[in-house]
Structures are given as structure tokens and as C-alpha cells.
Amino acid sequence: MTAPILEATRIVAGYEPGLPIVRGASIAAKAGEITAILGPNGAGKSTLIKAIAGLVLVSSGKITLADADITETPAHQHIRQGLAFVPQTENVFAGMSVEENLKIAVHILPKAARADRLEKTFALFPDLARQRQLLAGRLSGGQRQMLAAARALVVEPRVLMLDEPSAGLSPKFVASVFAKLVEIRQIGVAIVLVEQNVRAALAIADRAYVLVEGENRHEGTARDLANDPNVAALYFGAHTERAA
Amino acid sequence: MNLQFVADGLAMGAMIGLGAIGLTLTYSILRFANFVHGEFIAWGAYTGLVVANGLIVLSPKSGSFGPFSFGWALLIGLFAAMLCGVALALLVDKFAFKQLRMQSNTIVLVIASFGLSLALRSLLEFFVTSQPAYYSRDIQMAVPLGLGVRVTPDQLLVLALAAGLLVVVHVILTRTHAGRAMRAFSENPLLAEVAGIDGAAVVRMTWALGGALAAASGVMLGITVQIRPTMGFDMLLPLFAAAILGGIGSVPGAVMGGLIIGLAEAGGVQLFGGSYRAAVAFLILIAVLLVRPNGLFGRRP
Numbered sequence: 001m002t003a004p005i006l007e008a009t010r011i012v013a014g015y016e017p018g019l020p021i022v023r024g025a026s027i028a029a030k031a032g033e034i035t036a037i038l039g040p041n042g043a044g045k046s047t048l049i050k051a052i053a054g055l056v057l058v059s060s061g062k063i064t065l066a067d068a069d070i071t072e073t074p075a076h077q078h079i080r081q082g083l084a085f086v087p088q089t090e091n092v093f094a095g096m097s098v099e100e101n102l103k104i105a106v107h108i109l110p111k112a113a114r115a116d117r118l119e120k121t122f123a124l125f126p127d128l129a130r131q132r133q134l135l136a137g138r139l140s141g142g143q144r145q146m147l148a149a150a151r152a153l154v155v156e157p158r159v160l161m162l163d164e165p166s167a168g169l170s171p172k173f174v175a176s177v178f179a180k181l182v183e184i185r186q187i188g189v190a191i192v193l194v195e196q197n198v199r200a201a202l203a204i205a206d207r208a209y210v211l212v213e214g215e216n217r218h219e220g221t222a223r224d225l226a227n228d229p230n231v232a233a234l235y236f237g238a239h240t241e242r243a244a
Numbered sequence: 245m246n247l248q249f250v251a252d253g254l255a256m257g258a259m260i261g262l263g264a265i266g267l268t269l270t271y272s273i274l275r276f277a278n279f280v281h282g283e284f285i286a287w288g289a290y291t292g293l294v295v296a297n298g299l300i301v302l303s304p305k306s307g308s309f310g311p312f313s314f315g316w317a318l319l320i321g322l323f324a325a326m327l328c329g330v331a332l333a334l335l336v337d338k339f340a341f342k343q344l345r346m347q348s349n350t351i352v353l354v355i356a357s358f359g360l361s362l363a364l365r366s367l368l369e370f371f372v373t374s375q376p377a378y379y380s381r382d383i384q385m386a387v388p389l390g391l392g393v394r395v396t397p398d399q400l401l402v403l404a405l406a407a408g409l410l411v412v413v414h415v416i417l418t419r420t421h422a423g424r425a426m427r428a429f430s431e432n433p434l435l436a437e438v439a440g441i442d443g444a445a446v447v448r449m450t451w452a453l454g455g456a457l458a459a460a461s462g463v464m465l466g467i468t469v470q471i472r473p474t475m476g477f478d479m480l481l482p483l484f485a486a487a488i489l490g491g492i493g494s495v496p497g498a499v500m501g502g503l504i505i506g507l508a509e510a511g512g513v514q515l516f517g518g519s520y521r522a523a524v525a526f527l528i529l530i531a532v533l534l535v536r537p538n539g540l541f542g543r544r545p
Contacts, residue, residue, distance in 0.1 A: 053438055079440040087435060093428050104428050107421045108440045151439060 004028035011061035013051035021047040023214035029190040036205035044214035045194045053085035084152035088163040091148035094137030121154040142173030161192040202226040249510040255399045257506020258406035263461040264486035264498035266454025272430040272493030276353040282476030283364040288325035288459020289466040296321035311397040313380035326456040333455025369473040377471040491542020
């Protein structure tokens with residue numbers, strides 16, 4: 001059994017000192033798997049993923065990436081260590097072209113490798129390759145999510161974390177974004193996905209964690225959680241009853 | 245109406261535009277109105293004066309060339325002034341604003357910058373007195389360009405220098421990683437951090453670029469007008485007007501805003517007299533903001 005590449009253990013984190021939103025939650029993610037973090041509004045899902053990304057103050061707990069402790073690592077260093085994060089909103093530089101968005105990110109790689117990585121990423125996202133010079137602000141919602149993912153993937157991270165990639169997208173775009181995540185999983189990247197769209201997330205995830213009030217309430221394989229009537233009834237209401 | 249105002253306005257507008265670039269970058273990346281920016285202009289102008297005069301003493305032939313009132317000595321002085329602008333800007337950030345940014349809100353930063361501006365101006369005045377100084381006291385003959393427009397060779401060279409610096413800034417911001425990082429951080433600091441951009445490095449680059457351009461603008465102002473310890477403070481209103489008119493955060497906007505303010509001031513002087521110079525520029529600023537509240541090139545917040 002493979003060991004998790006990313007582990008966040010007993011994380012306490014929040015935006016104000018003394019007012020934690022995440023209260024001891026733990027997750028682990030393995031290479032080549034999609035790990036979903038689910039739960040009702042206010043459960044602390046987004047805060048947990050931002051804390052792992054270094055954007056929210058962690059007051060206690062430990063975060064390791066391939067056994068290296070990154071709890072205190074500044075946010076801008078994470079991508080160099082192989083941990084990429086795609087925020088929920090404003091996740092592209094709207095005033096810059098599609099190509100510039102990727103060039104910003106790929107710069108952390110050695111000069112000789114940059115052009116090759118850029119072309120490989122465009123090959124993975126052919127829709128973006130056709131619009132290299134277009135301002136990112138003029139892309140559709142789905143294309144923006146693709147560009148945000150491409151910006152994170154261009155440096156070949158070991159872990160890709162996404163905060164609600166389906167937010168604000170039409171069902172058609174949600175399907176294409178999630179299909180792309182499945183494709184990315186196949187190249188061995190560990191994907192951590194925070195989602196409100198429980199049905200869509202459980203359909204592609206391998207494992208899932210359900211947070212409530214900043215703590216782990218349920219965890220297991222996506223299939224088990226999707227079929228667990230307690231989970232469905234308690235946290236997802238009608239969303240997953242049919243899926244289950 | 246005599247077209248002379250176009251030549252005078254473009255020369256002044258280019259200097260305002262250069263100064264406003266640093267102001268608009270500081271405003272959009274550090275999120276506060278930086279009054280110290282004016283002092284980079286004055287300190288730059290005096291550094292140019294000290295270095296140029298020193299070189300002229302060592303080599304009198306470096307004092308002027310061709311039809312210009314200045315020579316290699318002042319061009320080296322310009323380079324030294326830009327270095328002084330960089331150093332002063334980085335020192336100001338390191339010892340004053342770095343801590344304040346982490347601990348205080350915008351109002352505190354603005355008031356601190358106002359106080360520091362006063363202190364730096366007084367210090368400069370202590371060293372150089374309040375008497376005006378000049379790079380050269382030679383009187384230049386203006387060259388007729390046609391349509392009643394006359395310009396001095398100095399004005400033409402200043403315009404060319406300003407245009408050259410603007411091209412350099414454009415290349416830095418659009419073709420280099422440092423420039424892209426500054427634009428990215430200005431647009432979205434959190435996303436820039438997760439994309440691997442070191443925010444502290446971007447802040448240092450912003451201060452350095454702004455300081456260098458402000459100091460260059462100070463030397464150019466000294467060449468075409470005169471040098472005084474208050475010259476930077478006097479430029480602050482046109483600089484802010486240019487940055488706001490162009491749209492906060494937009495470098496092309498700052499340049500365009502500078503040229504519009506420069507032309508408006510020169511036109512205002514010709515039509516209504518020198519007393520209404522600033523009033524005309526600000527009436528245009530108000531009129532443009534009524535139509536485009538975010539400025540000519542500004543993004544919606």
C-alpha cells in the first residue's frame with residue numbers, strides 16, 4: 001500500500017488569532033488518487049486547503065509533503081516543493097494573456113526546461129493553446145478553470161489542490177473540468193479537491209473526508225461515503241440520495 | 245492659440261509621466277499613496293548636481309557637448325541619481341514601511357509617508373539650502389520647428405531620454421519575469437504567492453523601479469527648469485493627478501495621464517495665465533473621472 005504524499009495532521013487554523021475555523025482536521029492524499037474534502041457550508045473545507053497552501057495561519061498541527069515538514073514554509077515556496085494550489089475565485093491573472101499566466105508559473109523551473117513544459121501543458125489543454133495571446137479575463141468560466149489548473153500543472157507538481165473548481169460553472173463545464181481532473185490523475189498527480197458539488201466530486205474521487213465544524217466527521221473511500229445513508233442525510237440532503 | 249504649448253506641455257508631461265509610473269506602481273502593489281515619492285525626485289536631482297559638478301571639476305570638457313547645456317558629466321550624474329533613487333527607496337522601505345505594512349492600516353502608512361517626506365525634504369534643505377540651483381547657467385537659443393513652435397535642444401534631449409526610459413520600463417514590465425511578477429502581484433497578491441512569486445522581492449523591485457524613475461524625472465526637471473529642495477513636493481499633485489487620470493496600476497495610463505496633465509497645464513498657462521496652471525489640469529482630471537471613474541486605463545475594482 002502506497003504511503004500518502006501529502007499529510008495534514010490535526011490542523012488548527014483560522015484568519016484571526018484565537019478564532020480557529022479548522023479545529024483539528026486531518027487529511028492524507030496519495031499519488032494518482034483524487035481526495036475530496038466535503039462538508040456543509042462553514043465546515044472549514046476551504047480554510048483547511050488554504051492553510052495547507054500557506055495562505056492561512058496554522059496555529060497547531062503538522063503538514064508534510066513527501067515526509068518533509070512544510071507547516072512553516074512560506075506560500076510562494078510551496079510550488080517549488082511540488083504543491084500547487086488553485087483558489088476558488090480570481091484564480092487567473094485576468095489582465096495578462098493565457099501564455100503570460102503560464103510563463104509566470106513556469107519560471108521556477110530551470111531555463112532549459114521551460115519551453116518544453118509550456119508546450120506539454122498546451123498539449124494537455126488544446127483549447128488554451130488556440131488562445132495563447134487572449135487576455136485571461138476574456139476567457140469563459142470553464143476556460144478560466146482550465147487555465148488555473150494549467151497554471152498549477154505547468155511545473156509538474158506532485159500534489160494539485162483545487163478549491164471548488166465547479167463553483168459558478170454550468171453542468172456542461174463542470175463535466176469537462178472534472179473529466180480533465182481524471183485525466184490529470186492518470187499522470188500520477190495527487191489531487192485534493194474541496195467541493196460543494198458532492199455528487200460530482202464523489203463520482204470521480206478515490207477517497208473523501210467529510211468535515212463538520214472544522215473537524216473530521218467521516219472518511220473513507222468515495223464509494224463507501226456515497227452509499228452511506230447517514231452521510232447523505234446529515235450533510236448532503238437530497239444532493240446525494242439519488243447518487244447513493 | 246499658439247502651438248508652443250504643445251512642445252512645452254509634452255516636455256513637462258514626459259517628466260510627470262516618468263514620475264507617475266513609480267507612484268502608480270507603489271499605489272497598486274503596496275496599496276497606499278506614497279508622499280515620499282516626491283523626495284526621490286528632489287534627492288535625485290541634487291545627486292545629479294553633485295556628481296556632475298564633481299566630474300566637471302575633474303574634467304572641465306565634460307561640462308557640455310554640442311548644442312546642449314550639459315555634457316557627459318550630467319549623463320553620468322543622471323545614472324548616479326537613479327542609483328540614489330533606488331537606494332533611498334529601498335532604505336525608506338526597509339526602515340520605515342516594511343514594519344508598518346505588517347502592523348498598520350493604510351491611513352497610518354499614508355501619514356507616515358507624509359511625515360517622512362517632510363523629514364527628507366528638511367534634511368535636504370539643511371544640506372543644500374533653499375536657494376535654487378542649476379546644472380548650467382548657459383542661456384540656450386530655442387530652435388524653430390515650424391507653426392510657431394520653438395524648442396531648446398535640452399527639451400528635445402529630455403523628451404528623447406524620457407521616451408527611451410519609457411521603452412525600457414515597457415520592456416521590463418512585459419518581457420521580463422520581474423515585470424510580469426510585478427504586474428501579477430499588483431493584480432492579485434495571493435494568486436501571485438501561490439504561483440511562486442516572492443511578494444517581498446516584488447515590493448523591493450517596485451520601490452527600486454519607482455525610485456530610479458523619480459530620480460531621473462528630477463534630473464530632467466533640473467535640466468529644463470531648476471533645482472530646489474521643494475521641487476519634488478511641488479510635483480506631487482501633478483504626479484497623483486496623472487496616476488489617477490491614467491488609472492491606478494496602469495503604466496501606460498500614468499504616461500498618458502502625465503502627457504495630458506503636462507499639455508493641460510501648458511495650455512492653461514497660455515490661455516489664462518500661470519496662476520491657473522494647476523486648476524486647468526485638475527478640471528480635466530475631474531471631467532475625465534466623471535466619465536471614466538477608474539481613469540483612462542484603470543480596471544474596475
